[in-house]
Amino acid sequence: MRRSQIHLIGLIAVVCLGIAPYVLGSFSITLLNYIGIYALVAIGLALLTGVGGIVSFGQAAFVGVSAYASAWLSTTGGYSPWLGLILGAVLTCSIAAFLGFVTLRLKGHFLSLSTIAWGLAIAYMFGNIEGLGNYNGIASIPPISFGSIELIRSTQIYYLIWAIVIIAVLLAYNLLNSRVGRAMRTLRGGDTLVESLGINAFWIKLASFIIAALLAAVSGWLYAHMSRFVSPTPFEAGMGIEYLMMAMIGGAGSIIGGIVGAAIVTVLKNSIQDYLPLIAKGASGQLEIVAFSALFILFLQRARQGIVPYVAKFLPEPAHEPPPPAEPLPRRTQPPPGQTILKVDSAVRRFGGLIAVNEVSFEVRSGEILGLIGPNGAGKSTMFNLITGALKLSGGGVAFEGASVADKRQYQIARAGIARTFQHVKLRPRMTLIDNVLLGTYPRTKTGFWRGALRLNKDEEASAYQEALAQLKRVGLGDKPYELAGNLPLGSQRVLEIARALAADPVLLVLDEPAAGLRRQEKLQLAELLRSLRSDHLTILLVEHDMDFVMGLVDRIVVMDFGSKLCEGEPKEIRSDARVQEAYLGAVA
Amino acid sequence: MTPDIAAILGVDGIATGAIYVLVAIGTVLIFTVTRVIFIPFGDIAAFTALTLAALDTGQVPGTIGLLVALACLATLVEVTSLVRKQDYREIPYALFYYLALPAAIALAVWLLIPLKPPLPVRLAMALLLILPIAPLLDRIVFRPIADGTVLLLLIVSVALHFALVGLGLLFFGPEGVRTEPLSSFHMEIAGIMLSGQTILIVVAAIVFSVLLYLFFDFTLVGKSLRATAINRTGARLMGIRPARAGTVAYLLGSLMAGVSGILIAPVNTIFYDSGFLIGLKAFVGAIIGGLASYPGTAIGAVFVGILESFASFQSSAFKDVIVFSMLIPILIWRSLAALHSEEEVDE
Numbered sequence: 001m002r003r004s005q006i007h008l009i010g011l012i013a014v015v016c017l018g019i020a021p022y023v024l025g026s027f028s029i030t031l032l033n034y035i036g037i038y039a040l041v042a043i044g045l046a047l048l049t050g051v052g053g054i055v056s057f058g059q060a061a062f063v064g065v066s067a068y069a070s071a072w073l074s075t076t077g078g079y080s081p082w083l084g085l086i087l088g089a090v091l092t093c094s095i096a097a098f099l100g101f102v103t104l105r106l107k108g109h110f111l112s113l114s115t116i117a118w119g120l121a122i123a124y125m126f127g128n129i130e131g132l133g134n135y136n137g138i139a140s141i142p143p144i145s146f147g148s149i150e151l152i153r154s155t156q157i158y159y160l161i162w163a164i165v166i167i168a169v170l171l172a173y174n175l176l177n178s179r180v181g182r183a184m185r186t187l188r189g190g191d192t193l194v195e196s197l198g199i200n201a202f203w204i205k206l207a208s209f210i211i212a213a214l215l216a217a218v219s220g221w222l223y224a225h226m227s228r229f230v231s232p233t234p235f236e237a238g239m240g241i242e243y244l245m246m247a248m249i250g251g252a253g254s255i256i257g258g259i260v261g262a263a264i265v266t267v268l269k270n271s272i273q274d275y276l277p278l279i280a281k282g283a284s285g286q287l288e289i290v291a292f293s294a295l296f297i298l299f300l301q302r303a304r305q306g307i308v309p310y311v312a313k314f315l316p317e318p319a320h321e322p323p324p325p326a327e328p329l330p331r332r333t334q335p336p337p338g339q340t341i342l343k344v345d346s347a348v349r350r351f352g353g354l355i356a357v358n359e360v361s362f363e364v365r366s367g368e369i370l371g372l373i374g375p376n377g378a379g380k381s382t383m384f385n386l387i388t389g390a391l392k393l394s395g396g397g398v399a400f401e402g403a404s405v406a407d408k409r410q411y412q413i414a415r416a417g418i419a420r421t422f423q424h425v426k427l428r429p430r431m432t433l434i435d436n437v438l439l440g441t442y443p444r445t446k447t448g449f450w451r452g453a454l455r456l457n458k459d460e461e462a463s464a465y466q467e468a469l470a471q472l473k474r475v476g477l478g479d480k481p482y483e484l485a486g487n488l489p490l491g492s493q494r495v496l497e498i499a500r501a502l503a504a505d506p507v508l509l510v511l512d513e514p515a516a517g518l519r520r521q522e523k524l525q526l527a528e529l530l531r532s533l534r535s536d537h538l539t540i541l542l543v544e545h546d547m548d549f550v551m552g553l554v555d556r557i558v559v560m561d562f563g564s565k566l567c568e569g570e571p572k573e574i575r576s577d578a579r580v581q582e583a584y585l586g587a588v589a
Numbered sequence: 590m591t592p593d594i595a596a597i598l599g600v601d602g603i604a605t606g607a608i609y610v611l612v613a614i615g616t617v618l619i620f621t622v623t624r625v626i627f628i629p630f631g632d633i634a635a636f637t638a639l640t641l642a643a644l645d646t647g648q649v650p651g652t653i654g655l656l657v658a659l660a661c662l663a664t665l666v667e668v669t670s671l672v673r674k675q676d677y678r679e680i681p682y683a684l685f686y687y688l689a690l691p692a693a694i695a696l697a698v699w700l701l702i703p704l705k706p707p708l709p710v711r712l713a714m715a716l717l718l719i720l721p722i723a724p725l726l727d728r729i730v731f732r733p734i735a736d737g738t739v740l741l742l743l744i745v746s747v748a749l750h751f752a753l754v755g756l757g758l759l760f761f762g763p764e765g766v767r768t769e770p771l772s773s774f775h776m777e778i779a780g781i782m783l784s785g786q787t788i789l790i791v792v793a794a795i796v797f798s799v800l801l802y803l804f805f806d807f808t809l810v811g812k813s814l815r816a817t818a819i820n821r822t823g824a825r826l827m828g829i830r831p832a833r834a835g836t837v838a839y840l841l842g843s844l845m846a847g848v849s850g851i852l853i854a855p856v857n858t859i860f861y862d863s864g865f866l867i868g869l870k871a872f873v874g875a876i877i878g879g880l881a882s883y884p885g886t887a888i889g890a891v892f893v894g895i896l897e898s899f900a901s902f903q904s905s906a907f908k909d910v911i912v913f914s915m916l917i918p919i920l921i922w923r924s925l926a927a928l929h930s931e932e933e934v935d936e
Contacts (some may be wrong), residue, residue, distance in 0.1 A: 055740050058746065102917060109626065110920050113876065116747070117916035120909070122868070128906035237865075241747050248744075287759065293752035299746050301733045353788045 002319045005317040017162050027221025030154045031270065033226060035263045036161040039168065040259035042246040042477040043168055044212030049244065050253030051176065052208045053188040054104070055112040057240045058119030062213045064126055064235025065093045066220030066470045071138045071230045072131070081144045081225050089217045092535030095122075096213030112316035119240050122435040146226045157226050164222070165259065168215060171453040172255045173236040175211075176462070179445050182438055184208055188427055192390055193426040195410035196419075198443035198504060207449055238289070245296050251306030260307055268295070277368070320482045322469075326462035329444050331505050332417065334537050337367035341401055341508055341539060342387065342418075348395035349382050356382040358423030358563040359396065364508065369530060369540040372572075374560035375583055380543045381423065383560065384512050387541070388420050389413040415443045419501035425493045429486025433477060433496060436485045437468035468503050475499040475529055487565065491522035502533075509533070510541045515549045526555050547584070551575065559583070590902070596781050598898045604787040604856070606894020607794035611849035612871035613878070613890040615842030620880050621818035622838035623831075625731050625742045629750045631868020633723055637755060637850030638859040640768035641715040649702060652718040653762025659725040660691035666729050687728065690723045708771075709721060712851060719847045723839040732832060734830045735906050750865065757861030766862075768854040789853045796886060797845055804841075814838060865911065870897065873916050879923055 001344055021029055041059050049055050052153060069091045070084025103114040127135045129146075143150045144160065151157040172315045175181045183199045187208075193470060194201040224230050250261025269292065276287050303310070335341055342364035349357040364370050374380050385391040387398055389410040398405050405413050419440070427436055440462040446455035472478045475495045485496060494514050501509055511530075515523050523546075531539060544550050550557065550571070557574045559566040561583040567574065612630055619627045626759040636652060664687040671679050682828075698714045706714070730749055734741060737832025774785030799825035805811040816824040817834040825831060853859065853867070870893050893912060 006705070018798070057743065099917075102921065106920055109743050110876075110923065112740060113872075114745055114917055114920045116869070117873075121913040122772045124907075124910045126911070238751055241744075241751065244744065245748075287755065290752050290755035290759070293748045293755065296746055296748045297730055297752070300741065301730075450727070491765075539769070 003321060006318065009179050011509055014166065016410070017166075021158055026154055029158050031266060033154055033158055033161050035259070035266045036158075037219050037222050038246060038266060038277075039165055039242070039259040039262035040168055040215045040222075041243045042250065043165075043172055043255055044215035044258075044405045045243055045247035046253060046258040047172060047176075047184065048208050048212035048249065049233045049247055050251070050257070051181075051187070052205065054205060054209065055244070056209075056212065057112060057244060058115035058122070058239065059212065059216050059243045060235045060237070060239035061119045061122035062092050062096060062216035062224065063220035064230075064232070065095060065122065065241075066217035067224035067230045067235070068126060068132055068138070070221045071224045074142050074225075075138055075140065077358045081142060081221070085218070086222045088221045089214060090551050092213050092220070093210050093217075096210045100206045100209040104202060104209060107219050111191055116237065120237055123232060123236045126235060127386035135230075135288065136233060137229060139229050141224055141228045141230070143228065151225075154226075155273075156224070161222055161226070164218060169217075169259070170253055174455050175449065175509050176255070177455040178455075178457055179438075179442060179447045179464070180204065180207070180449050180452050182431075182435060183442060185431060185435075187460075188440060189426055189428055190412070196388065196390075196414055196422075196426075197439050197500075198414035199439075200409075205520070207465070211449070213253075235330070238248075241296075241558075245299075248304070249299060251308035251310070252304075254306065254308040256308055257308035266309070270557055282306040303582075323458070323462035326459060326466055329402040329441065329467045329505070330461050332369070332507070334507060335366045335401070337365075337537065339366050340364070341366045342541070343399045344383075344387070344396075345399070346391055346396035347383070347386055347398060349379075349386055349391060350394045350407055355563050356388065360560065360563075360565045361396075362558045362565065362568060364539060364541050366507070366557040367534070367537050368552060369534055369542060371554035371557040372543045372560065373547065373550055373557055374566070375385065375545065378560040378583075379546070380403060380560055381512065382563075383545045384420075384510065388418060391536045416490075417505075417507035419504045419508070421494065421497040421501055421504035421512055421514060422440045423516060425490065425497060426550060427485040427493055427496060427500075430486060432482045433472060433485055433488075434465070434468050434481035436496060437471055437499050437503050438464055440471070440500040443504055468499075471499040472496075472501045474502065476525075490516050491526070494518065495526065498529070502538075508539045508541060509544070514542070515544060515546045523549055554577050593781075594902070598902055599895060600781055600783065602895030602898030603891060604738065604894070606874075606891035607790045608849045608853050608867070609846045609894055610794045611797060611852075612885045613886045614801060614871055615845035615881060616868075616875045616885050617878060617880055617883060618801070618814075618845075619835075619838050619842045620875075621725070622814055623735070623742075623835040624739050625727075626872075626880075627723070627745075627842070627863070628746045628872070629726070629753045630723075631721060631866065631871065632750060632753045632757065632864035633869065634641040634837070634850035634855035634867055635845040635859050635861065635864035636722070636855065637715055637719045637847040638863075639757075639761045639766055639849055639861065640718055641711065641854055642755075642768050643761075644702065644711045644714055645768055647702060647705060649699060650715075650718065651762075652715075653699055653755075654721075654804065655756060655760045656691050656695050656718060656725075657722060659722060659729065660688055661905060663725040663728040664688040664822065666733075676896055677748070684782055684814065686764045689727070694718060706711075707727065715851065716844065716847045719850075720840055720843050722848050723843040723846075724836045727835055727839050731835075735832070744894075750868075754862045754865065757864075759842035763859045763861065765858040765860045766854065768851075769859045770855040771852075772812040786852070786855055790856075793848055793852055796888075797848060798883065801841070801845075801883070808839060841863055870894075870912055871903060873912065873919065874922060876916065877919055 020032065041063060045059060063165050066088030069088040070081060073079050073084045073087050074081050086338050099118055100282060103111060106114055126132055132138060139333060141153045145151065151160060183204045187201065187204060188195050191201045246261035247258055247263045249264055250257025272291055340363045343351055344360060344362050346359045346361050347357055348359060372383060381393065384394055387406055389405060400416055445460050445464050447460055451457050469478065469481060472481055475498055477492060477496060477499060488496060514526060518526065528548065533540065542550065542554060554571060556570045557571055559574060559580050566579050566583060567577055608650050615632050616627055619625055638650040640650040665685065667683045668680055669685050671683060698718055701714060726749065730745060731742065770786045771789055774783030774901045776783050780799055805815055814828045814834050814837060816827065817829055818830050821831050843930040871890055874890030875886050877892060878885030896915060897908055897912050
């Protein structure tokens with residue numbers, strides 16, 4: 001499917017929405033209004049939960065904060081609802097920023113549990129504050145008005161609601177396909193991966209959280225001034241899970257899925273209300289929630305992917321149009337050859353009583369390939385994690401280009417110029433090769449949330465694209481940039497990780513057992529690639545235990561055994577060293 | 590606040606906390622064995638109270654209908670899955686455990702009601718009716734996704750809670766109930782009145798905690814449960830079926846929740862939807878224990894009870910706001926205390 005075709009479909013959808021009030025009855029329009037209002041929240045959740053993997057049960061509370069804020073300001077204060085929108089949005093985003101700041105460091109289900117907690121706390125507050133009408137709520141809220149036109153009838157506010165929904169969809173799509181959007185799509189890969197790319201994972205999570213809250217705030221404002229009445233009920237925990245349900249049924253991570261999910265849930269709820277009394281007389285209210293929860297559970301058991309991703313499988317692939325040629329991204333000046341760039345000075349790391357790394361010192365000089373080898377359990381991987389900041393030092397120091405990295409966060413170390421790969425490949429399997437490599441350019445580009453959402457980033461995006469494509473070609477994967485990373489064989493996935501690391505324009509490339517699990521032919525190709533990188537003056541630190549692979553490739557070797565450094569030297573010396581032979585073979589051979 | 594009031598609030602808080610201890614320990618038990626954060630646990634407690642109230646007045650409790658409905662559904666799910674696996678020999682067992690056994694309990698209780706049995710028998714009847722519910726729900730709802738992420742199980746669990754609230758209204762109606770106190774005993778220590786009910790609650794919490802400890806440390810079934818909690822795959826290799834361990838955990842947990850429901854019914858008026866708050870507050874206690882440690886959970890649950898008691902004295906409208914807001918600092922403290930581990934990656 002070409003881009004113009006997608007635009008055409010979008011245009012038809014907008015036209016259909018535009019003429020709907022002239023075709024449909026007022027009941028259908030009211031239903032569409034609710035769908036639009038719910039869809040805004042669901043789109044926020046699609047970004048937060050579907051893309052970012054942060055499951056929030058508390059969005060209904062955010063909707064409520066904004067609805068109450070605007071309702072209160074426009075009834076008791078008599079101010080314009082537009083001021084109410086500002087108050088609602090600012091208040092909601094501030095609360096979200098505070099809650100996010102406090103809770104977003106929590107992991108997995110702990111984070112979701114905290115959303116239940118504050119969701120409930122906020123919902124209880126609405127019913128207990130006298131100024132907000134306790135459980136009776138606030139009535140006779142003024143409608144939104146444009147000049148002298150008051151949006152009272154459902155067909156009037158309909159256009160406002162759907163204009164906002166369309167804008168939200170466009171902004172969300174742009175955002176997802178921008179630099180920050182790619183970072184958001186990486187959150188599900190875990191913090192270690194995200195931070196290794198020079199991305200501040202916490203900041204991305206916080207921003208996603210505030211964006212979702214902002215959408216909820218707009219939804220709450222529309223709700224308050226459409227129904228002209230607010231009470232605590234629609235903002236309670238039950239509605240929180242209904243929003244989650246909309247986002248998940250539509251398709252976790254799909255923006256359009258937010259609208260589809262909101263439509264399905266709203267229509268379904270309506271028809272359940274219509275038809276249940278026919279089946280079970282007098283018990284419909286109770287059965288409604290039962291039927292609804294049961295359907296949701298069934299959905300989660302059988303079709304977790306959601307509707308839009310399922311339908312998308314049957315549609316033709318969207319055509320990829322590469323961006324125009326652009327200025328290359330600026331490169332950093334590499335240090336002159338032979339200079340010490342990484343200095344490990346009596347590094348110590350303890351895990352309780354176990355000393356995994358014991359007083360290890362070595363240096364990496366620019367332009368060389370240094371091999372760090374040792375038998376299983378020697379402490380190589382721990383050393384690796386100390387250098388990249390994934391683990392903190394218990395003693396000693398690690399300095400990169402003269403600056404200590406001991407108290408720096410992982411993403412700061414990555415930004416300073418250390419790019420890494422992983423022993424167990426960490427790629428985004430559902431993103432294309434080019435998108436995976438584009439992630440590497442994150443520290444070299446600047447586009448933020450707003451510029452990304454408003455598409456003010458075209459030049460930079462084109463430059464980054466060219467850089468990523470160049471790196472793909474450099475490692476030999478340039479022929480199919482739009483393949484999904486998950487479809488590659490393991491050997492190519494490792495090479496793709498190297499391309500991603502290269503896209504960061506690093507000073508030092510640290511590879512964690514890159515030859516593990518590769519076939520002989522793949523190992524030879526990998527060695528060839530690393531040699532070509534060295535001839536481009538890149539410095540490489542290789543953690544490996546495949547002796548054959550290391551011996552023919554590296555300039556110098558550091559050998560570790562039982563957490564300590566055994567010896568250091570050129571491959572020839574190491575090969576004839578009695579201590580190394582003992583460590584590897586158990587006795588002097 | 591005078592020391593007298595503080596003492597009364599303290600006693601009240603400990604009694605409330607003891608109720609939460611029972612529910613919280615059940616929650617932790619189920620979480621460690623099955624990785625399900627079983628939010629509907631409070632509902633089980635509330636349903637027990639409603640069942641007992643119905644039995645006290647000689648009515649047929651809604652639990653019977655609920656039990657039979659769930660048993661039929663679970664049997665359907667189990668038999669379908671067995672037929673699909675072409676495992677026809679297991680079908681008679683499935684019919685016995687999932688259909689005949691719950692139906693027999695329901696029938697027995699139904700036949701006993703007109704005989705107006707004494708209180709201890711009514712208590713046993715209420716517990717017998719409530720025990721199979723959680724295991725049946727496990728079969729219907731959680732078993733098909735037993736290998737999903739904790740997060741998926743949590744979402745399902747929250748949805749299940751809402752389904753149960755609806756079912757509760759359907760089967761028990763909207764009226765609140767308060768049962769007769771189990772004991773009319775009163776005593777005074779240092780000027781503070783202690784009711785028999787309060788003492789009973791605290792004693793029950795202690796007794797059941799100790800029994801659970803003995804069960805885990807000195808019986809083979811208990812040890813197999815602990816093994817499953819520590820490592821499902823490892824336990825499976827040792828011939829332990831995680832599904833069966835899960836059923837045992839749900840039964841034990843339901844017993845705890847049921848007892849707490851019986852104990853709280855004379856103290857608080859219980860509605861069909863009261864369970865949510867009981868469950869969530871117990872859950873706050875469980876999180877203080879890190880969802881892993883039983884003594885930690887007990888201390889946490891008592892702390893929540895005391896906090897709630899003092900909060901309701903200061904501002905009764907905001908007591909729930911205060912209790913749930915507390916969860917956030919606790920979660921942060923817990924996640925800081927948690928050991929560094931590779932995060933769950935889900936696609």
